Amino acid sequence: MNIRNCSRCGKMFNYIGGQMICEPCKKALEEDFQNVKKYIEENPHADIKQIAEDNGVTTKQIQQWIREERLMFSEGSPIALQCEKCGEPILTGRFCAKCKGTMANNLTNTFAKPQPAVQQQPVKKETKAGMRFLDT
Numbered sequence: 061m062n063i064r065n066c067s068r069c070g071k072m073f074n075y076i077g078g079q080m081i082c083e084p085c086k087k088a089l090e091e092d093f094q095n096v097k098k099y100i101e102e103n104p105h106a107d108i109k110q111i112a113e114d115n116g117v118t119t120k121q122i123q124q125w126i127r128e129e130r131l132m133f134s135e136g137s138p139i140a141l142q143c144e145k146c147g148e149p150i151l152t153g154r155f156c157a158k159c160k161g162t163m164a165n166n167l168t169n170t171f172a173k174p175q176p177a178v179q180q181q182p183v184k185k186e187t188k189a190g191m192r193f194l195d196t
């Protein structure tokens with residue numbers, strides 16, 4: 061048992077992982093999210109403050125959904141999100157596709173190491189036989 065205080069309503073609950081909120085709050089939050097998502101589809105030009113007010117959620121909550129890439133904005137949206145790395149305008153999340161790609165690559169490189177110090181030498185005995193000339 062891992063008893064924590066719900067970060068939304070403050071009640072004690074049995075924490076099982078993920079967000080630090082109790083089950084009833086999780087459900088309520090999911091409903092909020094669906095409302096907000098629908099609201100954004102219907103009001104693509106609303107800014108964060110208005111979305112928060114009209115849906116009874118905090119702007120902080122909306123920003124969290126954006127960071128989690130659960131909310132996506134259209135091109136004409138006044139919500140100007142910027143890549144946290146290069147400042148490019150983005151529609152959701154924290155980084156643009158380019159920076160995400162770079163970071164993913166860096167991650168892969170990190171995982172690819174360490175390589176064996178002594179690399180196996182390719183077998184060379186077939187070099188001659190392998191050399192082929194075009195028949196003309």
Ligand SMILES: [Zn+2]
Nearest residue numbers: 066069082085
């Ligand atoms: Zn709660």
Ligand SMILES: [Zn+2]
Nearest residue numbers: 143146156159
């Ligand atoms: Zn970027």
